[in-house]
Every structure is written in C-alpha cells, then in structure tokens.
Amino acid sequence: MDMERVNARGLVLLGCGKMGSALLAGWLARGLKHQTVTVLDPNPSDWLQAQGIRVNGPVPARPAVVVLAVKPQMMGEALPLLAPLGQTDALILSVAAGTTLARFETVFGPQAVLVRAMPNTPAAVGRGITAIVGNARAGEADLALAESLLSAVGEVVRLQSESQMDAVTGLSxxxxxxxxxxxxxxxxxxxxxxxxxxxxxxxxxxxxxxxxxxxxxxxxxxxxxxxxxxxxxxxxxxxxxxxxxxxxxxxxxxxxxxxxxxxxxxxxxxx
Structure with missing residues (x-):
C-alpha cells in the first residue's frame, strides 16, 4: 500500500461491520495511522473506540481513499454525503455487492476514480479472495492501490471487465x-x-x-x-x-x- 500517501491525506471508511472491520484491522497492522482514519457508521463498535479511531466526525476534504463497505440497501442514504469527493482524485473503492460502477458514477460523477471489488467472507480471517475492476478513470496506480488495500485480507485478482463480476459473486x-x-x-x-x-x-x-x-x-x-x-x-x-x-x-x-x-x-x- 502507498501508506505514506494514505497517511498524509487520510482514509474514509463508510460502514464498519464485519468486512469493514476486517479490512481496517489489516490496514492498521500494515502501518495505517489511527488518526488518519475516519469511520462513518450509525452503530460503531466498541472496538473502534478502543482503537482511537475518529467515528462520524468531519470528513477530510481530499482523502486519498474512500472505502464503501455498507450494504447495498444503505447506499442511497449514505452516498450523497460523500458525493463531493468524486470531484477530487480520491480512489473510491467499493466492496458492496451488486452495485455497479455505472451506479456509482451517477452519484460521484463520471470523473470519479472508481474501483469495484468483490471480497468473500474468509477475509475475516485473512484468507479471503477479492476480484477488482476499475472504471475508465482508474489507472494502473489506482488499481495497484486498491489491490494493496485489499491484500490485507487475502488474495486479489483483477478482472478483464465488470461483466465478469456476477460470475465471481456466484463462485467465490x-x-x-x-x-x-x-x-x-x-x-x-x-x-x-x-x-x-x-x-x-x-x-x-x-x-x-x-x-x-x-x-x-x-x-x-x-x-x-x-x-x-x-x-x-x-x-x-x-x-x-x-x-x-x-x-x-x-x-x-x-x-x-x-x-x-x-x-x-x-x-x-x-x-
């Protein structure tokens, strides 16, 4: 992970349930500074407070990464709060099942840097496997950053096209x-x-x-x-x-x- 960049500009995590918590624990173990993380979650766990993580506080104006880890049915209410970040060069990384890149572009705009990921539940024990695919604005550096972030909970593979994501969902x-x-x-x-x-x-x-x-x-x-x-x-x-x-x-x-x-x-x- 480009930890220096992330630590300098911050990381926003929308949703910190089982998957979000597993990812965050992996990032912290790899050197992510607690004070650079902002978690947005309506029901934050005691673990977050024990880690000294900022919860439901102000969002950085230009974070390095925004991770969307809420359930798809919660996206409609939560995403508009973060929509302005689509105007920055932040990597917007989604681990929400079933929500397409096109849908995210309607919220964040076509200029947003987006990567969609499909992890699986063994990520909770560091043995998951995640497939990723980016939109047209996501370059090699963005995909590499997404891959590095997600490797904290297991293996990562890149897809040739988003059309393969449903098969990944059905298999892994x-x-x-x-x-x-x-x-x-x-x-x-x-x-x-x-x-x-x-x-x-x-x-x-x-x-x-x-x-x-x-x-x-x-x-x-x-x-x-x-x-x-x-x-x-x-x-x-x-x-x-x-x-x-x-x-x-x-x-x-x-x-x-x-x-x-x-x-x-x-x-x-x-x-």
Missing part, C-alpha cells in the same frame, strides 16, 4: 456457503453410517479444513492432481468418487447449476 462470493453446506452434508452422511453426530461433524470439519489447507500450501499442484494423489485405483476413495463424479448427478453438474443460479441472481440484483 457465495462459495464459502457451498463449502459450509458440504461440511453439513458430509457430517450427515457420516451419521447415516453409524457415527455419533458430534464425531461426524468433527471429522467433516477437520477434513474439509485440512484438504483446503493442503491445496493452499501446494498452489503449483492442480486440484485434479491432488485428487488423483489420494485416490488408489479400486479403493475406498475411488468408490466414493464414482458417485460424486457422475456426469448426470454428481458434483460437476450440481455445482455448475449452483454457480449459474447465484450468478443469475447477481445479475438481477444489479439491475
């Missing part, structure tokens, strides 16, 4: 819920085979978390190869995979339909 944005449901389903399947509920859930949680960490620590190995590595021909894993990889009723078709449904809903909400 909604994806953590799919994984949590997988844990539920695995535990229920273990119970069906005679395991006690607590034991089945413990086994399912640890298995999913451990497999995810193995994939995380070996990025050079494809997911397909990781699967092959733990599958002995004719063994128990192969028997289970024969069901899960069935082209008509297995994971591939089921997840294609799930991601497609979430993607389409994202398009509808963005209208």
């Amino acid at each position: 944005g909604s994806g953590p819920a799919y994984v949590f449901h997988l844990i539920e389903a695995m535990a229920a399947a273990g119970e069906a085979q005679g395991l006690a509920p607590d034991l089945a859930m413990r086994l399912a949680r640890a298995t999913v978390c451990g497999a995810g960490e193995l994939a995380h620590q070996t990025p050079e190995t494809s997911a397909a190869q990781l699967r092959i590595n733990v599958t002995s021909p004719g063994g128990t894993t192969a028997a289970g995979l024969s069901v899960l990889m069935d082209p008509k009723s297995g994971f591939p078709d089921l997840l294609r339909r799930a991601v497609a449904a979430a993607t389409e809903r994202g398009r509808e909400l963005g209208q």
